[in-house]
Amino acid sequence: MKKTKLRWMKLDNAAKIYPAAKRRNWSNVFRLSATLTEYVDPYVLQNVLDNVVKRFPSISARIRRGMFWYYLEELPKAPKIQEEACHPLAPMPFHMIRKCAFRVLYYENRIAVELFHALTDGNGAMVFLKTLLSEYLKEKYNIDVTPSYGVLDGEEEPREEELEDSFLVHAGNVKQSRRDVSAYRLRGTLEPDRYINVITGMLDVREVLAMAKSYKVSLTVFLSAVLIQSIIEMQEAVVPDIKRRKPVKILIPVDLRRIYGSESLRNFVLYITPGVNPKLGTFTLEEIIQAIHHQMGVELTDKQMKMKIATNVADELNPVLRFTPLFLKNMAMKLVYNAIGETKSCLTLSNLGAIKLPDEMIPYIQRMDFILGTQATRPNNCGVLSYGDKMYINFTRNIKESTLERIFFTKLRSMGLHVLVESNSRS
Amino acid sequence: MAFCIKCGVELSDTEKSCPLCNTIVWHPDIKRAESKPLYPPSEVFSESPMNKSGTLFILTTLCTIAIVVTLLSNFSVNSGLTWSHYVWSGIAMLYIIVVLPIWFRRPNPVIFVAADYTAITLYLWFICYLTGGKWFLTFALPIVGLNAILVITMIMLIRYLRHGILYIIGGGFIAGGLFMLLTEFLINYTFEVREPFRLIWSIYPFAAFFIIGIALIVIAANRPLRESLRKKFFV
Known part of the structure; x- marks a missing residue:
């Protein structure tokens, strides 16, 4: 029998930090899920996955260790789907990532994919999930699905532009300093x-959009501002002395595909960290909204992003770094990640935006969710998307206290927005 | 449909209490629909124990390479083993001090500190033997031996008594001061610097150590003084 040659790829520029930053029981993972109208058929799902993985060689992959860098290696066959047995984003230790860096889960009506961030970002993973769902629905219900809205044809060969590291293509010539002030650190009692x-x-997306429009800003800016105001309130409670308060900033990933028109399914995302400094006095919501809106306006331009990309790419291309053995590079990158990686923001707010599906799929899919794993040293994170007329705001935390979520949702409630809440709390 | 009376949010049928404020959901007139949990009941993940074998393997390999390379270089340059004895014995001593505790899951400090002092004593004896010195029995052995007794006694007392830490540290300081006197005495005796009992420099550290030790014991014995110092110097 002819042995298929497995593809291998260098990790993209953004992915390089993730294997180095891993801990013994922590790695950077995130999850996307779709809730169907009927129970999931695991046999059909496994069959479909076996074929779909061939279309996504950069996602159906594992992380391998080279002499100087980690790299991605395509999996020879799809992993076994698993029935969910615990909370979302169960630990994915590195020995598992070295065998397979993603998993496909099912539970009653829900299909979920959980991925190590070095494979792809939220938008790349969404294309994978949508394609998996379309192939599942085709097989299960014998329907035709037009490849559109990010659904790819599962029978096609993967295209080169989907596998490219777009950071290298779109790097500018001028670098930018990474210097930034540290943000307030949220704390709590760790779950043992x-x-x-x-x-x-869950909110009505039209209501939230109307609210954001009333402030003349985008939905992400509005949600970020409410979140920042909630964190300011939390900081006020534990740091009464205004001079000792630290800046409250949140990390917002920016999908660069929209700016540069890339079709890459690898990571192609950068981050901005807008925020306010509570030392300056009390901020009203309007003031926070304006601050965030203008900071994002300055940062989110083609040229600014090119500068940021150039800074990151320059490190990757540095000859000294390139020829440093991996174990030394890992130590250095881990030190850098520990020192500055998570200290510049209080948490991440990642908004995947409005998820659209081909018309043929819509009757079968009632809900979608985006859940971010917690960071190594910051206990909270937040993933947002909207599907249909609903917006799903998923807060994750590895501490017992739900103070941030309580303040955030009660703020939205007090603005007159209807909020439906559900959880996996153990109380 | 149920709402949290504190937060005002609507609660899904999966929620028996508000996940935001833990207020229990109950209304005498509303019977809540039974609903399956959002995620399956959780399995508990236990921490995977850290695997020390990789670290041990690397450290042992590095030490072995260093010893072998030293022996080979010495042999090829000098046609025999001369200076390499100092290096390999030094590496062996460092291995016992640094790497040996990693071999055990819960290294007992009393045992490993004793092992460290034994390794140091053997190393010094070996150096003395190689150089044809006469200082081991009269200087190195009593210095290292008494130091070992002092340190191990303090570790044992702190570890097993768990009380009277100020008495222990105070006693340690006084013993440390006496140890200084003994050190100068042994230097004088072994290396014939001056008359053995003519102590000059060691009196100063002895005085400082002795006063600190006595002060700590007084503080330990005097509860009101202890409380007032705690009030003044808390961090």
Whole structure:
């Protein structure tokens, strides 16, 4: 029998930090899920996955160790789908990532994919999930699905532009300093068994959009501002002395595909960290919204992003770094990650935006969710998407206290927005 | 449909209490629909124990390479083993001090500190033997031996008594001061610097150590003084 040659790829520029930053029981993972109208058929799902993985060689992959860098290696066959047995984003230790860096889970009506961030970002993973769902629905219900809205044809060969590291293509010539002030650190009582608490708030997307429009800003800016105001309130409670308060900033990933028109399914995302400094006095919501809106306006331009990309790419191309053995590079990158990686923001707010599906799929899919894993040293994170007329705000935390979520959702409630809440709380 | 009376949010049928504020959901007139949990009941993940074998393997290999390379270089340059004895014995001593505790899951400090002092004593004896010195029995052995007794006694007392830490540290300081006197005495005796009992420099550290030790014991014995110092110097 002819042995298929497995593809291998260098990790993209953004992915390089993730294997180095891993801990013994922590790695950077995230999850996307779709809730169907009927129970999932695991046999059909496994069959479909076996074929779909061939279309996504950069996602159906494992992380291998080279002499100087980690690299991605395509999996020879699809992993076994697993029935969910615990909370979302169960630990994915590195020995598992070296065998397969993603998993496909099912539970009653829900299909979920959980991925190590070095494979792809939220938008790349969404293309994978949508394609998996379309192939599942084709097989299960014998329907035709037009490849559109990010659904790829599962029978096609993967295209080169989907596998490219777009950072290298779009790097500018001028670098930018990474210097930034540290942000306030949220704290709490760690769950002893690393349990991940998820609280989902469901809102009517039209109501939230109308609210954001009333402030003349985007939905992400509005949600970020409410989140920042909630964190300011939390900081005020524990740091009464205004001079000792630290800046409250949140990390917002920016999908660069929209700016540069890339079709890459690898990581192609950068981050901005807008925020306010509570030392300056009390901020009203309007003031926070304006601050965030203008900071994002300055940062989110083609040229600014090119500068940021150039800074990151320059490190990758540095000859000294390139020829440093991996174990030394890992130590250095881990030190850098520990020192600055998570200290510049209080948490991440990642908004995948409005998820659209081909018309043929819509009757079968009632809900979608985006859940971010917690960071290594910051206990909270937040993933947002909207599907149909609902917006799903998923808060994750690895601490017992749900103070941030409570303040955030009660603020939205007090603005007159209807919030439906569900969780996996153990109380 | 249920709402949290504190937060005002609507609660899904999966929620028996508000996940935001833990207020229990109950209304005498509303019977809540039974609903399956959002995620399956959780398995508990236990921490995977850290695997020390990789670290041990690397450290042992590095030490072995260093010893072998030293022996080979010495042999090829000098046609025999001369200076390499100092190096390999030094590496062996460092291995016992640094790497040996990693071999055990819960290294007992009393045992490993004793092992460290034994390794140091053997190393010094070996150096003395190689150089044809006469200082081991009259200087190195009593210095290392008494130091070992002092340190191990303090570790044992702190580890097993768990009380009277100020008495222990105070006693340690006084013993440390006496140890200084003994050190100068042994230097004088072994290396014939001056008359053995003519102590000059060691009196100063002895005085400082002795006063600190006595002060700590007084503080330990005097509860009101202890409380007032705690009030003044808390961090």
